[in-house]
Amino acid sequence: MIFLQLFVTFFIIGLFNFGGGGAMISLIQTQVVTVREWISEGAFTDIVAISQSTPGPIGINCATYVGYEVGGVAGSAVATLAVVLPSFLIFLALVRIFDKFHTHPVFVGMMKALHPAVAGLIGAAALILMFRFGWADGAPAVSVITDNFSDWRSWLLFAAAFVAVFWGKANPIYVILAGGVAGLLLW
Amino acid sequence: MPCHKHPFSAFFRTLANDSRLCKQRRNFDNFVPGMANEEIQRASLGRIFGIFCKIGAFTIGGGYAMIPVIESEMLRRKWIPREEIDDVVVLAQSAPGLLAVNMAIFTGYKLRGWKGSIVATLGAILPSFVIILAVASVLAGWRDNEWVNRFFLGLRPVAIALIAVPAVKMSLRSTAWWEWVVMVVTLVLVAVLKVSPIWILLVLIASSVAICKAREGRGK
Numbered sequence: 001m002i003f004l005q006l007f008v009t010f011f012i013i014g015l016f017n018f019g020g021g022g023a024m025i026s027l028i029q030t031q032v033v034t035v036r037e038w039i040s041e042g043a044f045t046d047i048v049a050i051s052q053s054t055p056g057p058i059g060i061n062c063a064t065y066v067g068y069e070v071g072g073v074a075g076s077a078v079a080t081l082a083v084v085l086p087s088f089l090i091f092l093a094l095v096r097i098f099d100k101f102h103t104h105p106v107f108v109g110m111m112k113a114l115h116p117a118v119a120g121l122i123g124a125a126a127l128i129l130m131f132r133f134g135w136a137d138g139a140p141a142v143s144v145i146t147d148n149f150s151d152w153r154s155w156l157l158f159a160a161a162f163v164a165v166f167w168g169k170a171n172p173i174y175v176i177l178a179g180g181v182a183g184l185l186l187w
Numbered sequence: 188m189p190c191h192k193h194p195f196s197a198f199f200r201t202l203a204n205d206s207r208l209c210k211q212r213r214n215f216d217n218f219v220p221g222m223a224n225e226e227i228q229r230a231s232l233g234r235i236f237g238i239f240c241k242i243g244a245f246t247i248g249g250g251y252a253m254i255p256v257i258e259s260e261m262l263r264r265k266w267i268p269r270e271e272i273d274d275v276v277v278l279a280q281s282a283p284g285l286l287a288v289n290m291a292i293f294t295g296y297k298l299r300g301w302k303g304s305i306v307a308t309l310g311a312i313l314p315s316f317v318i319i320l321a322v323a324s325v326l327a328g329w330r331d332n333e334w335v336n337r338f339f340l341g342l343r344p345v346a347i348a349l350i351a352v353p354a355v356k357m358s359l360r361s362t363a364w365w366e367w368v369v370m371v372v373t374l375v376l377v378a379v380l381k382v383s384p385i386w387i388l389l390v391l392i393a394s395s396v397a398i399c400k401a402r403e404g405r406g407k
Contacts, residue, residue, distance in 0.1 A: 076319070112395070120377070
């Protein structure tokens, strides 16, 4: 019944995706890594890196890859179609009233309220891949995820990539490839 | 004129009333110079599939990279006039779902109705599918290789930085105090307390609808 679970999980992910590929990564992460525990954090980070550097929309790439890891080729087909289906159904259902719907004050207000939440979701996706938040002896405990940040070299690469993309407007694909090459040289 | 109350109304009228308007001659007041009054070509389903395959295969880095490619393909083939492509982009950005998928659905629908939208969507996701399957199956055999591991050791922090950048950019766009509150609360709930984002989104949708309804009620 893994295929049914995959379908339901990715249908829900597609249904609640309001913020594009970045927000979808956070949805996939919480559903697949935290809730279903299909994939470990380290493996998920690899999947995100590959999704960012291969052709096609990041959200679709990520869904296909997770589907493959969980249920092989059939699993990837199920996950990919399930993630697209909600957009499709919403559009076909609303096509005749999209005109009014799209500018309706309630819809506009809803999107306005969701915008900061999407920013928070994407931020949470990054934080979840960096730190492990938990409880130790009743007190909150935070530790760095060593799979992703093994030592200072990882943090250096993180800072360099952030600066290059945030201020330098560097092309993300080259930045990712440079990161891989730096990994070969530094470790 | 009532039909011009907002910029998309013309687009929606064609969407809602007749998706096969493509064949008939139309007057374009502010259309691309040199293309005015030209016949808009009818697109075959096979061609739509092929072209969206191409669009999917050559866009690296997500939906935004897709926009100029779709534009040039549609204009070159005279399938959709430029002004209507702009409408598709605006609409695809504001609707829920992935931008790239929405673009394919809307453009396909505009060309050939619901059949067109199915064909365009399948075309747009097929290259992703094939490429990811190829990468995944190749990588599966190389998981224990030392070089691959080192490559990924360098790749991971960079991939995380690429998620952090849009998060920071989006949050810096927040202006109202409640936007910061919603953002920080979402961040803490999801990252620290492991609350499912779906609950947060549901609560936000319900409360924003309630607030809008309450305001409407007060306005009357």
